[in-house]
Amino acid sequence: FCQTLLHTVIPPELRFAFLKLFQRLFTCFSSYCYYEITEIDGVNTNELYNAVQLYLSSSASSAATTSNRLSLTRGLNSSVITFGLANNDRLSDVFNGVPVVWEHIVTPRQSQTFSWRPLPEEKRGFTLRINKRDKPRILEDYLDFITEKANEIRRKNQDRLLYTNSRGGSLDSRGHPWESVPFKHPSTFETLAMDPVKKKLIMSDLKDFADGQAFYRRTGRAWKRGYLLYGPPGTGKSSMIAAMANFLVYDIYDLELTEVNTNSELRKLLMKTSSKSIIVIEDIDCSITLTNRKKNNGAGGRNNDFVPDVRSSPGGVTPVDLRDPEINGSNNNSITLSGLLNFTDGLWSCCGSERIFVFTTNHIEKLDPALLRSGRMDMHVFMSYCSFPSVKILLKNYLGCDDGDVGEGVLEELAAVIDEAEMTPADISEVLIKNRRDNERALRELLVALRSRAEKNRRLRMEAEVEEVAEEEKRALDSPKEVGGVATGGGGDDVEVNYKKGVDGEEDNGIN
Numbered sequence: 001f002c003q004t005l006l007h008t009v010i011p012p013e014l015r016f017a018f019l020k021l022f023q024r025l026f027t028c029f030s031s032y033c034y035y036e037i038t039e040i041d042g043v044n045t046n047e048l049y050n051a052v053q054l055y056l057s058s059s060a061s062s063a064a065t066t067s068n069r070l071s072l073t074r075g076l077n078s079s080v081i082t083f084g085l086a087n088n089d090r091l092s093d094v095f096n097g098v099p100v101v102w103e104h105i106v107t108p109r110q111s112q113t114f115s116w117r118p119l120p121e122e123k124r125g126f127t128l129r130i131n132k133r134d135k136p137r138i139l140e141d142y143l144d145f146i147t148e149k150a151n152e153i154r155r156k157n158q159d160r161l162l163y164t165n166s167r168g169g170s171l172d173s174r175g176h177p178w179e180s181v182p183f184k185h186p187s188t189f190e191t192l193a194m195d196p197v198k199k200k201l202i203m204s205d206l207k208d209f210a211d212g213q214a215f216y217r218r219t220g221r222a223w224k225r226g227y228l229l230y231g232p233p234g235t236g237k238s239s240m241i242a243a244m245a246n247f248l249v250y251d252i253y254d255l256e257l258t259e260v261n262t263n264s265e266l267r268k269l270l271m272k273t274s275s276k277s278i279i280v281i282e283d284i285d286c287s288i289t290l291t292n293r294k295k296n297n298g299a300g301g302r303n304n305d306f307v308p309d310v311r312s313s314p315g316g317v318t319p320v321d322l323r324d325p326e327i328n329g330s331n332n333n334s335i336t337l338s339g340l341l342n343f344t345d346g347l348w349s350c351c352g353s354e355r356i357f358v359f360t361t362n363h364i365e366k367l368d369p370a371l372l373r374s375g376r377m378d379m380h381v382f383m384s385y386c387s388f389p390s391v392k393i394l395l396k397n398y399l400g401c402d403d404g405d406v407g408e409g410v411l412e413e414l415a416a417v418i419d420e421a422e423m424t425p426a427d428i429s430e431v432l433i434k435n436r437r438d439n440e441r442a443l444r445e446l447l448v449a450l451r452s453r454a455e456k457n458r459r460l461r462m463e464a465e466v467e468e469v470a471e472e473e474k475r476a477l478d479s480p481k482e483v484g485g486v487a488t489g490g491g492g493d494d495v496e497v498n499y500k501k502g503v504d505g506e507e508d509n510g511i512n
C-alpha cells in the first residue's frame with residue numbers, strides 16, 4: 001500500500017530518498033529486528049544459510065502435517081529426505097522461551113552481475129525476525145545453537161562411511177590417504193548377544209563419552225576413549241564395533257596396520273581422520289609381531305618395536321626388520337610400538353576430537369603390557385562364549401522367540417548345558433539360521449549341538465587332566481630330589497591369561 005502511494009504521489013527522483021526515510025521510520029517504530037541471511041555472501045556460499053535451512057528442516061518436518069506447501073530435498077550421499085520451507089513461506093520457532101519468525105525469501109536475480117562463477121538465477125535468503133528487547137539475550141546463542149544442530153542433522157542425514165587405508169601409503173586425487181564406502185552394517189546393541197549388564201555398562205559409557213565435551217575440557221583430558229575387545233573368534237567383537245558406530249552415529253576408520261610402513265605415515269593417517277569417528281585396529285596381535293621388549297633391552301636397540309608380520313605383508317617381505325640391530329638405529333623406516341602408543345594417546349592422538357580407538361584381539365596374552373596398562377585402553381571388554389542371557393537374545397533375533405514362547409523345560413536344558421558347551425554366538429547363529437523356518441526344530445537342533453559340544457569338552461578336559469597327571473609323575477621321576485625345599489621362580493615374563501581370566505590372571509567379569 002505504501003509503495004503504491006509512493007509511486008503515485010512522490011516524483012520519481014525523490015522516490016529513493018523517500019523510501020529510505022520510510023524504512024528508517026519503520027525500523028525506529030517497529031518493535032522487531034530483521035536479519036537477512038542470504039544464500040550467497042558476495043561470491044561465496046554463506047554457510048549460515050545452509051545451516052538455517054537444515055535447522056528449519058527439522059521444524060518443517062513436524063509442521064508437515066499442518067502446512068500445505070513444503071520443499072523436499074535429498075542430498076548427495078544421503079538416503080534421507082529432508083523437509084524445507086517453501087519459497088516465501090514463514091515458520092515460527094521458539095528459543096529459550098523467545099518466539100522468533102523465519103521467512104524464506106526467493107526473488108529473481110535482477111541482472112547477471114560479473115562473477116567468476118555463475119550465480120543462481122534466484123536470490124534466496126532467510127529473514128529472521130526477533131523482538132528488539134529479546135535480541136541481546138538470544139541472538140548469538142540462537143545462531144550457535146542453529147549451527148550445532150545443523151551439523152548434527154547433516155551427520156545424521158548422511159550415510160556414515162567406512163574408511164580403509166588398504167591402498168597403502170598412496171593418496172587419492174584429493175590427497176586423502178583413506179578410501180571410503182557407505183557403512184551399512186545392521187548390527188546394533190539390541191541384536192548383539194551378550195550379558196545385558198555388560199551391554200548396559202558399555203552403552204552408558206559410550207553415551208557419557210559422546211556427551212562429555214564439557215567434562216573432558218574441565219579435566220584437561222583429550223576427548224577420546226580406548227576400548228580393547230578380546231575373546232575367541234566369533235564372539236561378536238566386530239559386531240560390537242558396528243553396534244558402537246550405529247549407536248553413536250560415528251564413521252569408522254578401519255586401520256590396516258600391515259599397510260602402514262612408518263610412524264609418520266601412521267601420524268598422517270590419524271591427522272586425516274575426522275572427529276566423531278571410531279578408529280579400529282582389528283586383530284592387533286596378528287597384523288603386527290611384537291618383539292620381546294625385555295630381550296631387546298640389553299641389545300641396545302629400541303626395545304618396544306612391532307614389526308609388520310611377514311606372513312601378512314604382500315609377497316611375504318617385511319619392510320624393515322627392527323630386530324636387526326644394524327637397522328634398528330633409525331626409527332623412521334618402520335612402525336614401532338611407541339609409534340602406535342603415540343597414535344593412541346600421545347600428543348597426536350588429540351588432533352581432532354571425539355574419537356574412539358578400538359583394538360580387537362583373540363589373544364590378549366600376546367599383547368605388550370604397555371598397550372594394556374591402565375589409562376591406555378580405558379575399557380577392556382571380554383567377549384565371551386554364549387551365555388544363557390545371550391542365547392535368549394539370539395533366539396529372539398533369529399526365531400522371534402520371547403521368554404514365554406519357549407517351553408520351561410527347553411529353557412532349563414539350555415541353561416544347564418550352555419556354559420559347558422562353550423559355543424560362540426557365531427556357532428549358535430549358524431544352527432538357528434539353518435533351521436529358522438521351524439522354531440521347534442531349531443531349538444531341538446540347538447540342544448543337540450550344545451549337548452554334543454559339552455560332551456566333547458568334558459572328554460577333552462578329562463584327557464587333559466590325565467595327561468597332566470602323567471606329565472607330573474614323569475617330572476617327579478626325572479627331576480633330582482629338591483634340597484632345602486627352595487623353589488625357583490620359573491616361566492617367562494608373559495602374563496598368562498586365558499579367556500576366562502582377566503589381564504592379571506584374576507577372575508574377570510569381562511570388563512576392566
Ligand SMILES: Nc1ncnc2c1ncn2[C@@H]1O[C@H](COP(=O)(O)OP(=O)(O)OP(=O)(O)O)[C@@H](O)[C@H]1O
Pocket residue numbers: 191192193194231232233234235236237238239240361362383424425426427429
Ligand atoms: N555377540 C554376538 N551377537 C550377535 N551375533 C553375533 C555375536 N557374535 C557373533 N555373532 C555373529 O557371528 C558372526 C561373526 O561375528 P564377529 O565377526 O562379530 O566375531 P568376531 O569376534 O569379530 O570374530 P573374529 O575374532 O574372528 O574377528 C557375525 O556376523 C554375527 O552374525
Ligand SMILES: [Mg+2]
Pocket residue numbers: 237238239282360
Ligand atoms: Mg572380527
